[in-house]
Amino acid sequence: MRQGSVRLEFNVKVPGVLIDSCWRVTLTPLLRTNDSTETALPPVVLSGSEFARMQERDYHSYDLFLKGIIxxxxxxxxFLDKKGIARDIRKRQDLYYGLYGKERDRQLAYERWKRLTLDRQNFFNMRTEANRTKLRHRLDRKRIEERVKRYITGKDTVGLGYxxxxxYQRQANFWPMYKMHRELTAARVPGKYRDLYISGRSLSDIKNYAFTTGDSTEISRNRYFFDEIARNEMNDRNRDEIRRRMIRYPYIDSVAVRETGIPGKDYTYPYEITLPVTEGMKKLQLRLGSIVEASDMSTWTPAPSDTLVFVIASLSDLLDRSALERFTVASSGVASLPDSLESEPSYTPEGKEYAEGLRLLQEREYRAALKILEKYPDYNTALCLTCLGYHSEAADLLAQLPKSARREYIYAVVCARLQNAYEAVEHxxxxxxxxxxxxxxxNMDPELSDLIPQFVGLKEELDKIASGENGI
Structure with a gap:
């Protein structure tokens, strides 16, 4: 929740003796609030021209390195080895052609052997059949001659044909020339052709292996420049380490200003930063840390600077102690309220509670103060609401209060925070x-000091009022 802000303004000075074309001076404001923890504010970076060019060269080299990562x-x-793939494809195709050619040659040799074998076999079978036929006809001629002789001589011819x-049967079944009929079987086929004989394969049955996309994928998967890939992946994994090695002095992020210094010439930068103010924050301590770095990788740390102490002006400083007067005990005889709350007159119980609320408000413990002051809605309650950031509620309450310098001032702050600049200027x-x-x-309240450059003549009008002249 917003509780207001404070703007720190100070000058950061660098003597000319620390500014060189080959150096970089980094000045980091270190802020300490209520605790002991230091917070680094955005630094002021002043680089020499040669140092800046060195950084540009390093970043350019690293950029080329990054572009080289695939x-x-x-x-x-x-990284695909296209020439190697072409060689492998040619080898694979030659393999397929070789397998087909080998089987084709074997098939042709088998068919040539089979043709010659069948020709010889048929020749011998034909001779056997011819011999049996001649034997039969020769015996038939003898039978006819003998039958004629017997008939002429009057002998019996019965049983002569039998x-x-x-x-004929005795001779045809005894002599090989009459009975040896040759037949091609698997047992008669040479072993190298036997599978062809059994399967009955022909030339058209030979399997023709064709190069497919699967072969191409298989070959391509193992045909990369793997050494280049390994180098590329190593560069990708180690890009941060390589960046630290290549960029000797990287640019500093989130800087207040980055400029090129002129060697030997003093440099001054008006540092300005707005910080949120939290409860209990009363002062800020600021010191300057610095380091000088050279392009030859040497460094030098100057002596620590003195610590600046900023006392934070709070709106709670505008609390109205006179509001306690309505809670004084009449018999106390106190005519007016002392300037300090520490020497209080006698108060009613409500007055003591109200005084505690003012004490908490003064100590910037706004939440605790609001729990008490909201029971007594007045100027101090509106002030507490403003410190806590309840601007709409504060505006509603301020509108009901009588005009006073403090009331108008707080009203101006509230209007400025509500982005109503015109009403803020009027108040x-x-x-x-x-x-x-x-x-x-x-100038202690950024909400109001920021209005001055927005409105022409506002500064002059305020100067007239401060000098005692009547404002328009």
């Missing part, structure tokens, strides 16, 4: 007219 999605176009038939001028000392406070 994304895995581009490996196929960059006798010659038996004679600011009214507050300063009622109390010219308020002009001196404007």
């Amino acid at each position: 994304d895995p999605s581009a490996y196929d176009s960059i 006798a010659y038939n038996r004679k 600011l001028l009214e507050a300063c007219r009622r109390d010219p000392d308020m002009v001196l406070r404007v």
Whole structure:
């Protein structure tokens, strides 16, 4: 929740003796609030011209290195060994052609052997059949001659055909020239052709292996420049380490200003920063840490600077102690309220509670103070609401209060925080007219000091009021 802000303004000075073309001077404001923890503010970086050029060269070299790292999605176009793939494809095709040619030659040799074998076999089978036929016809002629002789001589011819038939069977089944009929079987086929004979394969049955996309994928998967890929992946994994090695002095991020210094010439930078103010924050301590770095990698740390102490002006300084008067005990005889809360007169119980609320408000313990002051809605309650950032509630309450210098000033702050600049200026001028000392406070509240450059003539009008002249 917003509780206001404080703007620190100070000058950062660098003597000319620390500015060289080959050096970089880094000055880091170190801020300490209520605790002992230091917070580094955005640094002021002053580089020499040669130092800046060195950084540009280093970053350019690293950028070229990054551009040389190939994304895995581009490996196929960059790291694919296309010549090696072409050789492997040619070898694979030669293998397929060789396998087919080998089987084709074997098939042709088998068919040539089979043709010659069948020709010889058929020749011998034909001779066997011819011999059997000649044997039969020769015996038939003898049978006819003998039958004629027997018929002429009057002998019996019964059983003559049977006798010659038996004679034919005895000779045809005994002598190889009549009975050896050759037939091609698997046992007669040489072992190197036997599988072809059994399967009955022909030339058209030989399997022809064709080069496919699967073969291409298989070959390509193992045909990359793997040494280049390994180097590329190593560079990708170690890019941070390589960056530290290549960029000797990287640019400092989130700087207040980065400029090129002129050797030998003093440099001054008006540092300005706005910080949120939290409860209990009363002062800020600031010191300057510095380091000088050279392009030859040497460094030098100057002696620590003195510590600046900023006392934070808070809106709670505008609390109205006179509001306690309505809670004084009448018999106390106190005519007016002392300037300090520490020497209090007698108060009613409500007054003591209200005084505790003012004490908490003064100590900037706004939440605790609001729990008490909200019971007594008045100017101090509106002030506490403003410190806590409840601007709408504060504006509603301020609108009900009588005009005073403090009321108008707080009203101006509330309007400025609500982005109502015109009303803020009106209330600011009214507050300063009622109390010219308020002009001196404007620079302590960024909400109001930021209005001055926005409105032409506002600064002059405030100066007139501060000098005692009547404002318009």
